[in-house]
Amino acid sequence: MTEDQAPSAAVSVSDSAASANEPRRRLTARGSQRRGQLIALATRRFAADGYHPTSVADIVDELGVGKGVFYWYFESKEMLLEEILRDAQRGLRRAQNHAASTAPGPIEMLEMGIRGAVKWSAEQPELAKLVEFALTDERFEPLVRKGRASLVSDTVPLLRNAIDQGIIPEADPEMLAYAVFGVAAHLTSVFLERDGSDPDVLADAVVDFCLRGIGAR
Template structure:
């Protein structure tokens, strides 16, 4: 059963999570010990175990809460936007910006994806992301703004493009996040065919 924390207790828990997330991102999950975390915070191990049963539980909570914060950011970005394509665009841009701002958490997502203990947490987050994206894709198809394909496949494709471009170009190559978001939006909403080629194809038909 989760403990009911005071405001001070919640701040301490948050501090442990933030310090641990930074340490895990720099040194890796396995090399980072509980002693490393509590020493950095300046508390004893007893304080750690008051909030978390183990290092594994701590890491999982970091992942879950990071995914939750990303979803909150996406929802805020698309709030009150009636156009489904603009909602998708706003969601893409918010995602790239969040991942750029929280690069250490993005690194943790990648570490977790490769670890069989934590990969299910990442998969659940991805499934939730698809479920969040799906209504906007379906709305776009219903309005004849998106060509009719399997909407689940389209949702996965959008998320895959955003994840891959951000991981390679922002996280690894340190390119400007806004430019990467522009590229992700252009690809997701326009595909590979240029406007001139699209007009030519229509004229040929």
């Protein structure tokens, strides 16, 4: 049986529980494409219509496949959103690290990382919106918090280096990292995702506020 020949009925609870302990199926090129289509379509529908109002039936009907195809790749709608959120946070982390990779010093790396994050949010508004939603839902909030902790862990060494070099005043670098991330994420959410501010202008404001806050300006 191929991926697109999966039975149209949803898998049973026992089948889902069993598959949770099995390694992910190796997908053919066609299977990887189909899985990507499900993720892309669900991302769009969840962002536009909301996670809770959007059903598995809505997703597969628009894609033109049966429910069995959906359950071949994902045990549940919840698992699908978790996968989307993980992909989103990996993408954000890559964007930050790439933006900071050529900066000459710790504060410059911090600045470019902030700019990279704002740019990512501007270019991926649907994913950014779903991350914000996930923070309001007790099922998904721990996953997002865990991902954000990884982003903070990338920032702590930069701040520690800046303190050691006398660039910024002595302080707890982890506390500073959480403060910078929290301010940047909140300002981006309010002024970019809700108000549609210019990303470059917003990035300038976020960088200025954060660097002044840690004593780098």
